[in-house]
Amino acid sequence: MDIDSFWELIEECRSQGRGRDGQLASLRDELSRRSLTEAVQFQVRLDEVTHEAFTWDLWAAADRILGGWCSDDGFCYFGLWMVGLGREAFARAVIDPDSLADTPEVQCLVGRPRELWNDDWPEWESLDHVAMEAYGLLTRADDDCGDAFYEAVEATEGAVGGNRGPRGEQWDVRCEGEAMRKLPRLSTMFPLRPLVR
Template sequence: MDIDSFWELIEECRRHAPGPDERLAWLRGELLRRSLPEVVQFQVRLDGVTHEAFTWDLWAAADRIFGGWCSDDGFCYFGLWMVGLGREAFSRAVADPDALADAPEVQRLVGRPREMWNDDWPGWESLDYVAMEAYGVLTGVDDDCGDAFYKAVEAEQHGGGASSGPLGERWDVRREDEAALKLPRLGAMFPLRSLAKYSSCRS
């Protein structure tokens, strides 16, 4: 599965299913129709594109959307959710994190309390497990396929799967002067109510 085929699957799941659970079910069904190498390659491509989003500027964008602070795990799930936005929106956000302001999925969050985000929550942890689940079904070892699956993924990555720290320079999105320069639209859409209290990403 090359990168174009990976993104075609993501775009297809967006067209065929409205919510994250339905999209996962659709993706799982599609992967179950593929060969084991293709299922492994799906995870390899997913790891590769989420690594592209592992930047301090995008972490700052997640911080801002979540009210001033986003946890390590929360940012990983945020990167997976960005994949679900589709190839064009994902690529634009990697190049310019403030472009997330154009995504309807982000616009739907504006002005809503986080406890009411529900299915619109900007995190998609389960996407990281869908290929492993399909692999388990295809190999007949649903409950204990993790080691074999990740060994196959590492072999396909040829040792290139190890992740270093986020790219770029870390900065504090709670500093309004910096936010106004680097994330002007997201900063306006998600004002910080208090610099003394920060809301966490859901882990």
């Protein structure tokens, strides 16, 4: 499965408009009709794509949207959610994180208390498990296919060396001046109390 095929699957699920659970079910069904190799390659492509989004500027955008505090896990789930926005929106956000302000998925959050976001919350942890679930269906394994699946993913990805930390320079989105300079639209849409220094 090449990167274009990966994004075609994501776009196909998005076009069904059945919410994240429906999209996951559709994706799981489609992957479970393919080969074990394709299920593994889907995960490899997902890992590659989310690594593209592993930047301090995108983490700051996630921090801003989420109220100034986004954990390590929360940022990983945010990156998976960004994949669900589709290829075009994802690519724009990697280049310009403030472009997330243009997405309907972010616009629908503006002005709403975070405790009411429910299914609109900008994270999609379960996307990271869908290929393994399809792999389990293909192998007819119960819940014990995880080790074999991740060994196959690791063997396909190969050894990844170097620093796996976020790219770019870390900065504090709670500093309003810098936030307004780097993320002007998101800063306006999701105001925070300024950080007192």
